[in-house]
Amino acid sequence: MWADNETEKDFLNFSGVADTVAEIIVQARGRPISIGVSGSWGIGKSSMIKLTQASLANRERKEGEKDFVFVEFNAWLYQGYDDARAALMDVIATKLEQEARARERGVDKAKALIKRVNWLRAMKLAAGSAIAVSMGLPPTGLIGEVWGLGQRFLGGSVDQKLIEDAKSKAGEVASAASGLLNPAEETSPPKEIQALRDNFEETLEELGVTLVVLIDDLDRCLPETTISTLEAIRLFLFLKNTAFVIAADNDMIKHAVRKHFEGVPDDLLVTSYFDKLIQVPIRVPPLGTQEVRAYMMLLYIENSDLKDDVKEKLRVGIIDQLRKTWQGARVDKAYVTGLHENIPADLIGRFDTAERLAPIMTTASGIVGNPRLIKRFLNALSIRMAISNAQGVGVDEAVLAKLLLFERLGSPLAYAELLKAVSQDDDGKPRFLKDWEEAATEGKDLNLAAPWDAPFSREWLALPPPLHDAKLLGALYVSREHAPLITPGDRLTTEAAEILTAMLTHPEMAAALVDKLARVSRVETSIIMDRLLDRAHQEQEWGVPAILEACLAVAKADPQQGLRLAAFLNDRPPAQITPGIVPKIGDQPWADGVFEKWKRTGVPLVVKRAIEKAEQ
Numbered sequence: 311m312w313a314d315n316e317t318e319k320d321f322l323n324f325s326g327v328a329d330t331v332a333e334i335i336v337q338a339r340g341r342p343i344s345i346g347v348s349g350s351w352g353i354g355k356s357s358m359i360k361l362t363q364a365s366l367a368n369r370e371r372k373e374g375e376k377d378f379v380f381v382e383f384n385a386w387l388y389q390g391y392d393d394a395r396a397a398l399m400d401v402i403a404t405k406l407e408q409e410a411r412a413r414e415r416g417v418d419k420a421k422a423l424i425k426r427v428n429w430l431r432a433m434k435l436a437a438g439s440a441i442a443v444s445m446g447l448p449p450t451g452l453i454g455e456v457w458g459l460g461q462r463f464l465g466g467s468v469d470q471k472l473i474e475d476a477k478s479k480a481g482e483v484a485s486a487a488s489g490l491l492n493p494a495e496e497t498s499p500p501k502e503i504q505a506l507r508d509n510f511e512e513t514l515e516e517l518g519v520t521l522v523v524l525i526d527d528l529d530r531c532l533p534e535t536t537i538s539t540l541e542a543i544r545l546f547l548f549l550k551n552t553a554f555v556i557a558a559d560n561d562m563i564k565h566a567v568r569k570h571f572e573g574v575p576d577d578l579l580v581t582s583y584f585d586k587l588i589q590v591p592i593r594v595p596p597l598g599t600q601e602v603r604a605y606m607m608l609l610y611i612e613n614s615d616l617k618d619d620v621k622e623k624l625r626v627g628i629i630d631q632l633r634k635t636w637q638g639a640r641v642d643k644a645y646v647t648g649l650h651e652n653i654p655a656d657l658i659g660r661f662d663t664a665e666r667l668a669p670i671m672t673t674a675s676g677i678v679g680n681p682r683l684i685k686r687f688l689n690a691l692s693i694r695m696a697i698s699n700a701q702g703v704g705v706d707e708a709v710l711a712k713l714l715l716f717e718r719l720g721s722p723l724a725y726a727e728l729l730k731a732v733s734q735d736d737d738g739k740p741r742f743l744k745d746w747e748e749a750a751t752e753g754k755d756l757n758l759a760a761p762w763d764a765p766f767s768r769e770w771l772a773l774p775p776p777l778h779d780a781k782l783l784g785a786l787y788v789s790r791e792h793a794p795l796i797t798p799g800d801r802l803t804t805e806a807a808e809i810l811t812a813m814l815t816h817p818e819m820a821a822a823l824v825d826k827l828a829r830v831s832r833v834e835t836s837i838i839m840d841r842l843l844d845r846a847h848q849e850q851e852w853g854v855p856a857i858l859e860a861c862l863a864v865a866k867a868d869p870q871q872g873l874r875l876a877a878f879l880n881d882r883p884p885a886q887i888t889p890g891i892v893p894k895i896g897d898q899p900w901a902d903g904v905f906e907k908w909k910r911t912g913v914p915l916v917v918k919r920a921i922e923k924a925e926q
Contacts (some may be wrong), residue, residue, distance in 0.1 A: 312609055312685050317357050319625065321608045322681060323632040324354060327592065328361035334590055335366065335553045340376070340520060341773045343553050344587060347445045349558040349594030351529070355557035359524045361874040362555055366522060376551070379407045379519045388528040394531075394538035394894040399427045402523065404673045406513050407544045416516035423513055426506040446522025507549060514551040522553045529562035536566035540587050558634075560584075560591065597679035603668035604628050604641040605681060610660040616653075624649050643757065662870060663711055670769055671744055676719040690714060694788045708775050710785050715769050717789065723761035726811065729786065733807070738783035808835040810841055817842075817860035827867035835868040835891060842877055852882050853890035865898070876900040888919040 320328075331345055347362075349355050366378050381402050388397040391732075393400045410420040514521055523543075528536055543554055565581050595603065611624050627649040631641050643661040646654050672679045677687070691711055698705040717725055731740045748755050750771035758767060802810065809827060813820045827835060842864065846857045865872035879895070880903075887908060895901050905921045 312613065320357075320361060320629055321605050321612075321625070322354055322357070322597065322654045323604075323629055324358050324361055325365070325629065326633070327595065328358055329365050331362045331555065331592060332359075332365035332369065335378075335476075335522060335555075336369070336375070338515060340551045342548050342550060343589055344548065345553070345555045345590045345592060346560065346563075346588035347555060347557045347592055347594060347751055350559055352680045353557075353594050353596075354681050355594055356526050359555050359557050361450070361525060363522070371382060374718060374730060376518055376520045378522050378544050379405065379517075381521065381523045383523060383525050384527050385525065385535055386530040388535075394535045395542040396427070396430065398523075398525075398539060398542045399430070400424075402521070402772050404426045406517070406521070409512070409519065409874065410676065413517060416513055419509060419513040420517055423506070423509045426502060426509055430506070442882060454506070479722075484805055503545070511549050511551070514549075520551045520553060522555065525556045525558075526557060527552060528558035531566075533566035533569040536563060537570045544587060556588065560593075563588075597672065597681070598635075599668050599672045599832075600635045600641050601632060602672045602684065604632055604650050604678050606664035606668060606671070606684065606688065607641070607643075607646055607661055609685065610657060610664065613692075614654065614657050616657075620650055647822055652870055659707070663708060666708065666774055667711060670715065670773060674715075674719050674766060674769065687714070687718065690872075697788045698784070701788070703788055703909060705785045705788060706775075706780075709777065709780055709782070710788070712770070712773055712775065713776065713782070713789060715773070719766055721761040721767070724764075724767060726815070727761070730807075730811070732782045732786055734804075738781045738786075739779060741778055743771070743776070744778035746771050747778055749774070802834055802837060803830070806830045806838065810838050813838070813842065813860040813863070814845060815847070817845075817856040817858075820860035820863035823866050824863050827864060831871070832868060835864055835871055839864050839868075839871045839874055844873070851888060852879070852886050853888040858891070862895070862898075869899070872889055872898060872900050879904050880907045883909050884908065887913045887917050889916050892917065892920040892924050 311516070331347070334345060335343060347355050347358050349358075363380055367380070371377070375469055383398055383401055385398070386395050388394055403420070407417070407420040407424055410416040415527060493879055525539065528539060531539070536558075550552070564581075564584055571583070608625055608628060613623070616624075624646065628641055628646060631639050631645060635641070641896060643658065643665055646661060647658060665753075671677050671687070673685055677683045691707070691714055694714065695705070695707055697703075698710070699773050717727070728740055731742055732738050735741065746756060746758070746762075750768055753772075755773070756768055805826070808832065810822055812823060825836075830838075839861070842860050846855075846861060849855045849857060852858075861871075861875045863880075876898075879891075892905075895904065909918055
C-alpha cells in the first residue's frame with residue numbers, strides 16, 4: 311500500500327521545475343513575489359511545493375544571501391473553523407516569534423506582531439457579533455456566550471449555576487480584552503493594518519530572513535475561503551522579503567474570483583485580479599507514458615523489501631534517465647533491472663505489470679496519467695492480491711489488474727455482461743471475448759455494439775493478457791465488493807440471477823423489482839435473501855442502509871422472508887441501531903416483535919423514543 315501524501319522524494323521528474331521555482335525566489339533578492347503552481351486535482355502540486363522547499367533549504371548560501379524561513383499553510387484545514395485571513399496571519403506571526411527566540415533577536419517585534427494579529431481577530435469577532443445583533447440573530451464567539459447568559463437572566467431563571475457561569479465569562483472577557491487591546495492607545499482598523507504591515511517588514515528585516523509561505527489545497531476551498539486567503543496575501547503580507555508559492559488549479563482560483571465579483575460582466579477584471587496576485591504562473595507538467603511507467607516502477611520499488619540505499623540508487627538512476635527521454639532514452643524493465651544486481655523476481659514481475667498498464671494509464675479518460683489516481687488503482691490491486699493470498703484463491707496479478715481496470719473505467723453494463731458470462735460458464739471463462747481480443751491485438755477494426763462500443767473497450771481488449779481462455783471465478787471472487795459473483799451453484803434461473811445481481815449492485819433501487827420477485831419461486835427468493843443478508847452483515851450502522859431496501863423488497867414479495875429479516879434485525883448489536891430505521895420498518899407485520907426485543911436489549915434512548923412515537 312502507498313500513502314496518498316505529498317513527498318520530498320522526486321518520483322515524477324519534477325525536480326527541474328522545482329529548482330526553477332526556487333531560483334525565481336532567490337533571484338527576487340528580497341522583492342515580494344508570488345508564484346502559482348497550477349494543475350488539476352492529484353497531478354502533484356503538493357509534491358511540487360515540497361520539492362521547491364527542499365530545493366531552497368538544501369541550496370548553498372552565497373555570501374550576503376538571507377536564510378529562508380518556511381511557513382506551510384493549508385487553507386482547506388481551517389475552512390469552517392476559522393477566518394482564513396486571521397488564520398494565515400496567526401500561523402506566520404507564531405512562526406516568526408519562534409524564529410526570533412531561536413535567533414535571539416527581533417523578539418519584541420515578533421511579539422508586537424502577534425499582538426496586532428490578535429487585535430484584528432478581536433475586531434472581526436466584535437464586528438461579526440454586531441452584525442448578527444443588527445439582523446436579529448444571536449452574536450457569535452465569546453461575545454455570543456455572554457449574550458446567552460444575559461438571555462438566561464432575562465428569562466427569570468436565576469440559580470447558583472447561572473451566577474457562577476456569569477462570573478466565569480466575565481473573567482474570560484476581561485482576560486481576552488487585556489490581551490488584545492490597549493485602552494490607553496487610540497487606534498482604528500486602518501491604522502492597525504498599516505502598523506501590522508510595518509511591524510511585519512521590520513520583523514523580517516531584523517531577523518535577516520526571507521519568509522517563504524507555501525499555500526496548499528486552495529482549490530479545495532469554497533470561493534469565500536479562497537478569496538480570504540488571497541486577500542490576506544495582497545493586503546497584509548505581500549511585502550519585502552516575502553515569497554508566496556500557491557498550489558492551486560488556476561481555473562478554480564479564477565472561478566472563486568469570478569464568484570467574488572459576481573454581477574460584474576467584464577471578465578477582464580477577473581483576469582487582471584488574478585494576474586496581480588499570481589505574478590509567476592507555473593503549470594505542473596503532464597505525464598507521458600515514460601513518466602507513468604517510471605512512476606509505477608518507483609512505487610513498486612518503494613514498497614519492496616530492498617534496502618533503503620538500494621531504493622534511493624534506483625530512484626536516482628530512473629529520474630536521471632527520465633531527463634534524457636527527449637534524446638530517445640527509455641525507462642523500461644530492461645533499463646531498471648540493469649541499475650542493480652539481484653533484483654527480486656517478484657519485483658521484476660511487477661515491472662512487467664507497470665509496462666503493460668502504463669500506456670493505458672496515460673491515455674484512459676478516467677486516469678490520464680494522474681499520479682493520485684494511479685496510486686489509488688495500485689492500492690486497490692494490492693488489496694485484492696492480499697485477499698487472494700489470504701484466502702488461497704491463487705489469482706494472477708496481471709489478470710486481476712486487467713479486470714480491475716475494466717471495473718474502474720469501463721462501461722458498468724459491459725462489466726455486468728462480463729460478470730454474467732463468467733458466472734454462467736461451467737469453467738468460469740468469458741469465451742465471448744475470444745474474437746474481439748484477437749482482432750484488437752492484431753489491430754483490426756472492431757464494430758462493437760453497445761455497451762461495448764466505447765473507445766476504452768477497444769484499448770482494454772488489446773491489453774495483455776487475453777482473458778477469453780482464463781478462469782476468472784477466483785479473480786471475480788476477490789472483487790466481489792464491487793459486484794456480486796453468482797455461480798451456477800446458486801441454483802438460480804437466469805431471471806432470478808439477474809434480479810439478485812441488480813439488487814446487490816444497486817440495492818437502493820430494489821423496490822422497483824418487487825413485481826419481478828413475486829414471479830420467481832419461493833426457493834429462489836430464499837437464496838436471494840441468503841445473499842442479501844450475507845451483504846447486510848457488513849453494515850455497522852442500522853438506520854436505513856441501502857441493503858435494507860433490498861431486504862424489504864424481498865420480504866414484500868415473499869412474506870416468509872420478512873420473518874428471516876426480523877430475526878436478523880433482532881440479532882443486531884444494540885449500539886448499531888439508530889432512530890432512522892424505526893419509521894422505515896414500522897408498517898411491517900413483524901415490526902412489533904423487533905421493537906419489543908430492541909427495547910429489552912438496551913438500544914439507545916433516542917431509538918426507544920422513536921419506537922414509542924411509532925407505537926402511539
